[in-house]
Amino acid sequence: MKIKMIKRAPGSIDGIRTEFYEEGQIYDLPLFMANSFEAKGYAVKIDGAPQEQKVISPVETKHEELSMQTMDELKEIAKSMGISGYSKLNKEDLIKAIHDAVN
Structure with missing residues (x-):
């Protein structure tokens, strides 16, 4: 899922290594991360594809x-x-x- 970060935020795809996602940058992330960043107000989704996967926040x-x-x-x-x-x-x-x- 493509998102655009509106705030700098730490994140970890594997649960071990922490990366920083920079404000203004576009990232293609797993759906669960995109939903989490959006729910926390760190990003907005830019991919208009419908969501079919149930995501656990x-x-x-x-x-x-x-x-x-x-x-x-x-x-x-x-x-x-x-x-x-x-x-x-x-x-x-x-x-x-x-x-x-x-x-």
Whole structure:
């Protein structure tokens, strides 16, 4: 998803390395990051493509919210977040990995 940053913001695609996304620059980011930056007021989306993917924002990553997702949905979220080894995790461990990656 293409976004234009309206404020400088830190971010991490892999949950490990922090990068800074500079004001005024255009970035092509995973949908979950684009939605997060937009929700926090750091960016505006510039790609007019319709969104078909359910995105979990940081506010929605409470254990109860994630536990309502199916394993397929959780695996898709983990894949988009770059969480390694997600396919081998059980539901509880997958929820924890997603929660830890967001927070």
